[in-house]
Amino acid sequence: MSFLSIRDLNVSLANGAPLLRRVSLDVAAGEVRALVGESGAGKSMIGKAVLGILPRAAKVTGGSIQLDGEDLETLSPKARRQRIGARVALIPQDPLTALNPSRRVGPQITDRLVDILGWKRAEAEARALELLEEVHIQAPDRVMKAYPHELSGGMRQRILIASAFAAEPKLIIADEPTTALDVTVQKQILKLIREMQQRHGTALLFVTHDLGVVSKIAQSLTVLYAGKVIEETDIKAFFAGPSHAYSRALLAATPKYTDPDGSLTPVPDSVIQAVEAEIAAFDAGQMGTVRA
Amino acid sequence: MLDARGQIRRLPGVRLWLSGGWLALLVLAAIFAPLISPHDPLAQDLFAGRLPPVWEQGSDPAFLLGTDSLGRDVLSRMLYGARLALIVALVAGTLTCLIGATLGLIAGFFRGWADLIISRLIDIWMAFPPVLFAILLIAVIGTGLTSVIVAIVVIDWTRFARVVRAEAMSQGAMDYVASAQVAGRGRLGTAMTEILPNVLPTIVALLTLEMGIAIIVEAILSFVNLSISTDQPTWGGMIAEGRASIYQAWWVLVFPLFTLFLTVLSFSQFGEGLKEHFDPVLR
Numbered sequence: 001m002s003f004l005s006i007r008d009l010n011v012s013l014a015n016g017a018p019l020l021r022r023v024s025l026d027v028a029a030g031e032v033r034a035l036v037g038e039s040g041a042g043k044s045m046i047g048k049a050v051l052g053i054l055p056r057a058a059k060v061t062g063g064s065i066q067l068d069g070e071d072l073e074t075l076s077p078k079a080r081r082q083r084i085g086a087r088v089a090l091i092p093q094d095p096l097t098a099l100n101p102s103r104r105v106g107p108q109i110t111d112r113l114v115d116i117l118g119w120k121r122a123e124a125e126a127r128a129l130e131l132l133e134e135v136h137i138q139a140p141d142r143v144m145k146a147y148p149h150e151l152s153g154g155m156r157q158r159i160l161i162a163s164a165f166a167a168e169p170k171l172i173i174a175d176e177p178t179t180a181l182d183v184t185v186q187k188q189i190l191k192l193i194r195e196m197q198q199r200h201g202t203a204l205l206f207v208t209h210d211l212g213v214v215s216k217i218a219q220s221l222t223v224l225y226a227g228k229v230i231e232e233t234d235i236k237a238f239f240a241g242p243s244h245a246y247s248r249a250l251l252a253a254t255p256k257y258t259d260p261d262g263s264l265t266p267v268p269d270s271v272i273q274a275v276e277a278e279i280a281a282f283d284a285g286q287m288g289t290v291r292a
Numbered sequence: 293m294l295d296a297r298g299q300i301r302r303l304p305g306v307r308l309w310l311s312g313g314w315l316a317l318l319v320l321a322a323i324f325a326p327l328i329s330p331h332d333p334l335a336q337d338l339f340a341g342r343l344p345p346v347w348e349q350g351s352d353p354a355f356l357l358g359t360d361s362l363g364r365d366v367l368s369r370m371l372y373g374a375r376l377a378l379i380v381a382l383v384a385g386t387l388t389c390l391i392g393a394t395l396g397l398i399a400g401f402f403r404g405w406a407d408l409i410i411s412r413l414i415d416i417w418m419a420f421p422p423v424l425f426a427i428l429l430i431a432v433i434g435t436g437l438t439s440v441i442v443a444i445v446v447i448d449w450t451r452f453a454r455v456v457r458a459e460a461m462s463q464g465a466m467d468y469v470a471s472a473q474v475a476g477r478g479r480l481g482t483a484m485t486e487i488l489p490n491v492l493p494t495i496v497a498l499l500t501l502e503m504g505i506a507i508i509v510e511a512i513l514s515f516v517n518l519s520i521s522t523d524q525p526t527w528g529g530m531i532a533e534g535r536a537s538i539y540q541a542w543w544v545l546v547f548p549l550f551t552l553f554l555t556v557l558s559f560s561q562f563g564e565g566l567k568e569h570f571d572p573v574l575r
């Protein structure tokens with residue numbers, strides 16, 4: 001029984017344009033699943049649908065999201081927030097806009113512990129200090145009192161990681177947590193996330209478009225194209241040879257760590273056309289089922 | 293690892309001191325007007341009419357800033373006028389701010405039908421020329437301090453609503469708002485802890501600006517004789533009276549006008565200074 005289980009999830013815009021096309025995705029307890037796809041494929045949408053923070057224009061139009069065997073759509077908004085708040089956390093893409101500039105860092109970490117878990121403020125602060133040390137921040141007591149703009153991007157991302165692990169969630173959704181950082185910091189942050197995930201035994205849905213990163217962190221992988229799951233497999237099988245032509249092309253377009261300067265082939269047009277045709281056929285099929 | 297940005301603590305700055313100093317002086321003058329006024333602001337002395345300020349020829353040292361055509365002491369009238377100006381500024385400014393900012397926050401953060409209604413209202417409001425609107429309003433509800441305050445609130449709440457709505461909307465799209473929701477905060481809680489603190493510096497700047505505007509509106513209403521009763525000294529009333537004798541007694545017009553100007557300027561500068569001082573990012 002997986003911890004997060006998404007079944008046939010449809011998300012569309014108000015005008016009916018589909019953003020997610022019957023997406024099914026599982027994350028088992030303690031598992032790291034990578035979610036890859038090019039920009040605009042809908043990776044963030046999946047995370048947002050789970051967390052209940054879809055943009056106004058987008059609505060869930062079908063399917064189900066189960067957390068620990070409980071269907072989220074059947075819960076009241078308040079119960080849902082409580083459930084998510086206690087069990088799921090988010091490491092966002094951009095550490096610049098993920099911390100409130102007008103609040104000190106400390107309360108932003110302890111909020112959830114106080115709000116959802118009902119901890120006393122002093123306990124929550126002690127825990128936050130512990131966590132900041134765990135993510136290798138020096139002088140954590142000073143950082144707690146700092147405003148976000150006083151900290152570097154890497155520091156902020158460490159804080160967000162600490163904050164995500166604060167309530168010991170069962171699942172963390174990391175939405176491209178390193179794209180906004182420079183390469184050296186990226187490596188440190190990735191290592192940190194991996195280290196924290198292993199120590200806490202947290203399941204991780206790791207959103208990225210970097211297959212190189214995937215091989216280092218994930219056990220399983222879902223490939224998304226235009227809001228549709230193209231391939232769903234475990235890491236070894238994927239790197240041994242993906243079954244879908246698009247995934248194969250994607251893999252061929254990724255630099256290898258063993259040979260970073262080796263020749264790269266961009267995803268060929270023929271493959272794109274084939275996958276687009278697949279999407280069109282799928283949409284036509286959907287129309288059919290709706291009409292029937 | 294904390295970098296130097298944390299150590300930067302800019303001094304409050306000259307403009308905050310200058311404008312704050314003037315406003316503090318004004319508040320003291322208004323509070324202690326009965327004690328420090330050399331004369332009764334209403335006492336007429338037709339034999340001492342149009343006396344110039346002390347540094348001019350033919351002045352009377354008892355009337356520091358001279359007298360008006362009815363022989364009333366200009367300085368005393370200005371001191372009492374400050375009371376009214378400040379009451380209007382504080383009460384009307386604060387009420388306008390509370391109402392406008394609340395509606396703006398609701399529209400900008402909660403969106404939906406509330407935003408639809410509030411935005412339409414703002415659009416309709418913006419179509420009226422504000423001063424004309426105020427004059428019309430007073431003509432209908434009658435003169436008096438309360439009417440002046442009501443008129444200012446009614447014509448000016450949109451200034452806050454518009455700006456706060458726009459800021460709340462852009463704040464609402466930030467990741468930290470989403471994070472707060474993921475962490476289980478309700479909509480209202482999110483608005484209070486995540487949105488409001490970020491909009492607050494702007495609200496403060498607008499509030500002080502509004503206080504200056506309230507003084508101007510009161511002066512305009514006094515000028516057209518639609519403000520408080522005529523025998524109460526107000527800056528606007530003095531300016532209106534001084535206009536009639538500008539060539540014979542410039543001081544009746546110039547002193548209250550200059551005070552008005554300085555006060556309105558100080559309010560807006562004070563607001564900008566405060567905003568800079570309290571905004572953690574600008575600071």
Ligand SMILES: Nc1ncnc2c1ncn2[C@@H]1O[C@H](COP(=O)(O)OP(=O)(O)OP(=O)(O)O)[C@@H](O)[C@H]1O
Nearest residue numbers: 019037038039040041042043044045046055057209
């Ligand atoms: N607020 C919104 N309103 C309407 N459409 C949106 C909104 N946000 C995203 N979309 C659309 O939804 C689709 C999926 O977006 P999403 O952010 O999930 O992509 P992504 O896979 O996360 O891409 P990236 O790698 O760039 O983050 C895109 O086509 C995008 O145009």
Ligand SMILES: [Mg+2]
Nearest residue numbers: 043044045175
């Ligand atoms: Mg994204």
